[in-house]
Amino acid sequence: MRNKTITAAVLAMAAPLPFAAPAFAGDCMSGQEMPNALSGAPTTPKDVTDTVIGSIDLNSEIGVAGRLLRTRRLVVQPGGIVPIHSHKGRPALIYTVSGTIVEHRSSCAVPIVHKAGDIAREADGISHWWQNEGTEPAVLLSSDVFKQP
Structure with a gap:
């Protein structure tokens, strides 16, 4: 009987897990989720390299015409900036490989603040910009789905 009770308790605790939303390190702090006009945001990149390291045509893979899945490697030098841009229709996941970067x-x-090992979810039409306020380069891997030019 004891084993059945333990099994039932474990199942009861685990049941909600498949339905829970994933937690992303480096998300907006609780209570700070609100509109931000981002006035004065930079519009020009500074000290950042952006290299496409791979892409997949989603039409031939899963029938999504006109869209690519790509992964890029960005290196943002200290003081560097990824200028303001939108993710309307271009969802992405950004993994911080090394360094620290501020979104x-x-x-x-x-x-x-995104630190090495954090992943940022960029979707739902958000706009944002990033800056390396640290003393070492920030290395990011960005995977996004976008319309082919």
């Missing part, structure tokens, strides 16, 4: 997001009142 200024249209849906967060305060800057978001």
Whole structure:
């Protein structure tokens, strides 16, 4: 009987897990999710390299015409900037490989700090810009789905 009770308790605790939303390190702090106009945001890149390291035509893979899935490697030098841009119709996941980078997001009142090992979810039409305020390069892997030019 004891084993059945333990099994039932474990199943009860685990049951909600498949339905829980994933937590992303480096998300907007609780209570700070609100519109941010990002006034004065930079519009020109500074000290950043952006290299496409692979892409897949989603039409031939899963029948999504006119869209590519690509992965890029970005290196943002200290003081470097990825200028303001939108993710309307271009969802992405950004993995911080090394260094630290600060994100200024249209849906967060305060800057978001991303450290090595963090992943940022960029979707739902957000706009944002990034800046390396640290002393070492920030290396990011960006995977996004976008319309072919």
